[in-house]
Amino acid sequence: MTPSSKFPYPPFDLATRVAKLPSNDFAGFIHYEMAGRELRQALIDLLPDRYELAGRRVLDFGSGSGRTLRHFASEAETGGDYWGIDIDAPSVTWMQQNLCPPFNARVCGTAPPVAFESESFDLIWALSVFTHLTEHSAEWLLELHRVLKPDGLMIASYMGRWNSETLAHEPWDETRIGMNVLQHDRPWDRGGPVVLMSDWWIEEHWGRAFDLVDRRPRVFNQTWQLLRKRDVSITPDELMAPASCDEREMRALRHNLIQLQREATRLRDEVEAWQENVAEVQRSLSWRMTAPLRRARGVIGRSD
Ligand SMILES: C[S@@+](CC[C@H](N)C(=O)[O-])C[C@H]1O[C@@H](n2cnc3c(N)ncnc32)[C@H](O)[C@@H]1O
The missing domain is CATH 1.20.5 (Single alpha-helices involved in coiled-coils or other helix-helix interfaces)
Structure with a gap:
């Protein structure tokens, strides 16, 4: 019995919109199943040793139709409160009809706020979500900061180093990428906008609201960052403001212009x-x- 065999799989269009499936058949859904299991394991591997998942309040931000969340059924059934939220109403409706309980699911808007009380989650993950958020990226990061408990943990993935050739058609050069946005208006159903980020930019900007606890390179071709909420109050503008003493900030902006041209x-x-x-x-x-x-x-x- 697979960890999630008790749940049906979502329709092909919902399953393939979060990561392209090879085919609309058994093999395609084996792929979906295996990816979800690997994502679960990668989350556990990045959490601190002996981190207890049972009894936690957990949020999967940008959950799609629950590809990852569905693999946490045993934790959700034993005293946990596990939530998935997404802007895609059909994905969330499918989750509500097929995965809830033991999970909970809710639609959110493209911009915050989200209707959760402050300081209420122990753990949040956002897998392949900040990889596509453009003008609301800092607002969302700080909204997740708001709903995390003091010292709460977050795992967020970003892309750049491992995808530059494919997505930006150029070799990776850490010094000319900050938070560079491509394909700004590409609709979600065709993959959404592309946001490339570098490690130094994450340290400088996300580091204003979170302690950067640990990082894993190249998990599903993205970098995964473990963050711990810092006790700070900060606005999106303050989070995004370029560091005045770092010339890479200006270089990254200039290079984004070249990429857009x-x-x-x-x-x-x-x-x-x-x-x-x-x-x-x-x-x-x-x-x-x-x-x-x-x-x-x-x-x-x-x-x-
Ligand atoms: C590439 S998919 C990844 C889905 C899921 N995290 C996974 O790994 O299976 C990105 C998801 O983020 C969702 N999304 C995009 N913008 C969002 C936002 N502002 N708030 C919540 N979810 C969002 C999309 O609808 C999509 O389901």
Whole structure:
């Protein structure tokens, strides 16, 4: 019996939107199952030795339809209070219908606040979420800080070092990446925006609200950071403000501009290539010969 065999799997579209599945069949869902188990194990490996998960209040921020959360059923059933939240209403509805109880699930907005009382969670994780948050990233980090208990722990993943070639089409260079945003308006269902972060930037900025306790490189091609809430009150602007004495801050901003210019050029080239294809079709003999049919369809369409 698998740890989560008592739960059904979500429909393919919900399962594959959090990480692309190879196929919509048994093999695809084995992949989903194994990834969830590995994510659970990676969380446990990064928590402090002998960290007790039973009896805790835990939040999976950006849970999707519970790929990771579903593997904590035994803890949730034995006195734990385990929550998943996500902006995607179909994913959350599916969780509510299929995983709750023992879990709890709630939809949240794209920006905070979230309807949880302050200082109420022992542990929060956010896996592959800050990897996509753009203008609300600092607000969310501080919202999670608010709902964590004093000294509460958080595990958050970020990407950059292991993904630069694939996502930014350039070799990784730590000194020119801070929090660099690409594909800003890409919809979630096509993977969402891409946020590249470097270790020094995390230390400088997240370190203003959290102690950086431990870090694991390259877990699922991301860096996982274990954080402990610091007793500080800080605004999103203060968290994001560039460190004045670190020239990498300016370099990263300049480089983000270059990356965006490259992105714009690539898009323009794609649009031009597409327009050229359309023009070629329109010049073709078959297109010109079928023009009367298209005109007739237009007239019929207008008379409806
Ligand atoms: C790449 S998926 C990862 C899902 C899950 N953490 C996992 O590893 O299976 C990112 C998730 O974050 C969610 N998300 C994006 N913006 C969010 C926000 N502002 N608040 C909560 N969830 C958000 C998306 O809907 C999506 O389900």
